[in-house]
Amino acid sequence: MAGYGRVFQATLVGALFAAALAPNGDALAFDGAEKSAAAATRPLEIFKDPRQALQAALESYSAGNPASSVEALKYAAAGGEPLAQWKLGRMYADGDGVQRDDYKAYEYFQEIVDKYDEDTANWREKSVVASAFVAVGLFNLKGISGDRLQADPEEALRLFLYAATHFSDANAQYQLARLYRDGAPGVPKDHMQAARWLNLAAEKNHVDSQALLGQMLFSGDGVPAQRARGLMWMTLAREGASGKAQEWIHAQYDQAIRAANDNDRQAALVYLEDHLKRRY
Structure with missing residues (x-):
């Protein structure tokens, strides 16, 4: 990880330095191609339990x-497997292997939300539940x-806030x-509040959050302008x-890099180097 950090740091620093000199200044893995090929041609079978159906569907x-995975996923979803419910939700939302149906997607995601219990939750399924x-918030x-x-x-706000x-x-x-930024x-x-939540996500390397936070700070969009720090996040x-x-x-x-002056770029370099040292 330390080696990766040095390479990543060099790449980002190089990008900012070059700009300063410019005149305009989901997933589960399964082993073996043979196993996957067999899954592709295998007819729907009677599964001993929802977990086995989920495994076969994902293969x-x-x-x-x-x-060909839909029926097994539905069997697993009906048996209470959150990953099967989530996968079906995504498939219906994207029209992936099924006809697109936003309401069916919503129902599968909502089932996960409705059945979530903090006291009995399996934290291995944390990312699926979140x-x-x-997804339900966006719908x-x-x-x-x-x-x-x-x-x-208002319901979307409640759901986002809970997961956040x-x-x-x-x-x-x-x-x-x-x-919070756009209002509704x-x-x-x-x-x-928008900048606060963006900063938390940006620190987790959420790229869209880094970009939006950077834009807000650079332009002073509803927050005190911090041009160099904003340029760092956008980099x-x-x-x-x-x-x-x-x-x-x-x-x-x-x-932004065209609009930045030399002081913005040099200060952004300092912020960037400090950020990468803290992370790597």
Whole structure:
């Protein structure tokens, strides 16, 4: 880990230094291809218990056959397996191996939330439960078309807040911060609260949180401006961003680095080096 930290530090410091010189200044793994191939062609069997059905379904899914895993997942979900409920929720939300159906996705995620009990919780399933709370929160925030679920931002706030505090889940903290930053009916804007939750998630290397916190600090968006610290967070986010969904992070960084002056860049380097020393 220490070696990785030095390489990562060198990459980020190099990015900021180059800018300063510029003139414009989910998952379970299963062993063996043979096992996965067998799962891909195996007909639905009678399982001895929900856990065995879940195992077989995940093997089939990992072999590239999501549709063939659905019945086994439903068997496991009906037997109370939270991971099966979560997987079905994601599949229906994404139209992955099934026809997309937001309400069915919502129902599977809601089942996890409804059955969660702090006193008897299995902490090995912590990430699955936290993700379900966030998913149900997002459905409540936006609602589901066809009047199947009315938007309820206050319920979304409650769900995000629970997952952000009880599970210390970075994605929940990010969604909570977004809600405080943007506001919604029944949820007034609170930029200071947004920055607080973004900072907690950013410290966990949540890339979107790093980018949004950086933008808020750099521009003084509802919080006292801290341009160098904001530039540091945007630099970290830029290095961690991947895929089309996070292209905005690169664009945001490019705009900020052009607007930054020499003092901003040099101070950001100091903050960056200190941050990486603390982490690695």
